[in-house]
Amino acid sequence: DVxxxxxxxVYKLVGTTLLQAQLGRQVYMxxxxxxxxxxxxxxxxxxxxxxxxxxxxxxxGIGPQYQSEExxxxxxxxxxxxxxxxxxxxxxxxxxxxSSAGAPTLAVLADSEDGAFQLLHANTDEAEYITLYWGxxxxxxxAKGPVMTCRLQFPSLAAGGAESLVFGLADARNDTLDSVAxxxxxxxxxxxxxxxxxxxxxxxxxxxxxxLNVTAATYYEWKVDATDYTNxxxxxxxxxxxxxxxxxxxxxxxxxxxxxxxxxxxxLQKSGGTTTSSVLTDWVKLRWNRT
Numbered sequence: 001d002v003x004x005x006x007x008x009x010v011y012k013l014v015g016t017t018l019l020q021a022q023l024g025r026q027v028y029m030x031x032x033x034x035x036x037x038x039x040x041x042x043x044x045x046x047x048x049x050x051x052x053x054x055x056x057x058x059x060x061g062i063g064p065q066y067q068s069e070e071x072x073x074x075x076x077x078x079x080x081x082x083x084x085x086x087x088x089x090x091x092x093x094x095x096x097x098x099s100s101a102g103a104p105t106l107a108v109l110a111d112s113e114d115g116a117f118q119l120l121h122a123n124t125d126e127a128e129y130i131t132l133y134w135g136x137x138x139x140x141x142x143a144k145g146p147v148m149t150c151r152l153q154f155p156s157l158a159a160g161g162a163e164s165l166v167f168g169l170a171d172a173r174n175d176t177l178d179s180v181a182x183x184x185x186x187x188x189x190x191x192x193x194x195x196x197x198x199x200x201x202x203x204x205x206x207x208x209x210x211x212l213n214v215t216a217a218t219y220y221e222w223k224v225d226a227t228d229y230t231n232x233x234x235x236x237x238x239x240x241x242x243x244x245x246x247x248x249x250x251x252x253x254x255x256x257x258x259x260x261x262x263x264x265x266x267x268l269q270k271s272g273g274t275t276t277s278s279v280l281t282d283w284v285k286l287r288w289n290r291t
Contacts (some may be wrong), residue, residue: 010061017147020052027060031243035060038287052245053203080286084108085115096134099128106130120278129175131267136172138261145227146288148264153219153280164189167266168224178206182257184224184232191274196234198254210247230255
């Protein structure tokens with residue numbers, strides 16, 4: 001229990017999402033032995049990063065003298081967070097809806113606990129691509145170490161590949177998911193099988209299977225870590241008290257384009273049928289180093 005708030009001193013510990021640029025900044029407890037360079041949901045303050053060793057290791061100071069909080073949105077980094085509270089989404093977001101006959105739902109879920117945004121297909125037999133994104137206003141800089149975390153509850157997707165869900169980082173949206181030029185995202189297909197995908201304009205990696213199936217109607221937290229845009233990492237966990245679990249595929253390295261600007265995107269598609277699948281997004285967080 002090294003990361004205890006009442007144990008003062010300087011310790012070399014395992015860390016996650018660490019950057020050289022975080023030297024001298026506050027870091028946060030991920031679990032009793034691990035600290036995080038980026039605060040996730042309700043993580044307590046651990047102390048200050050005194051020496052950067054690697055992206056997964058560093059020396060931190062623990063104790064009152066190391067625990068002066070930084071102001072949110074420090075001048076050398078960009079941070080974004082949305083908890084989907086209130087009656088409508090913030091001005092950062094927009095939606096896309098390709099339906100012609102049906103009326104799918106793309107809205108903040110009324111009276112939901114803690115706030116959530118819902119994408120819900122209509123029970124109309126037609127192709128429906130419904131999306132929450134920044135309207136192709138791409139301001140996330142891929143070479144500045146972007147990290148996106150979010151908490152989503154998945155639908156039960158129709159069998160046979162008629163429906164799919166993607167969420168993560170992408171440049172300009174396209175109805176054909178595999179035609180999005182640069183992206184790193186999770187893809188969820190039938191039987192809630194989670195796949196990993198990326199495209200950097202050279203290597204288009206589709207449907208990479210890390211052997212993970214999740215439970216319907218259950219929230220999970222997800223992380224796309226592009227601290228190194230040539231080696232994008234994917235993680236998930238059941239809740240904010242759990243350790244992040246890395247999702248990997250043997251002999252596969254995911255990457256995004258070095259200069260194609262990005263945005264967060266959550267898109268639920270069906271090619272037809274009357275199934276009314278949905279996805280709930282509890283919150284979305286992004287951060288990257290300021291240019």
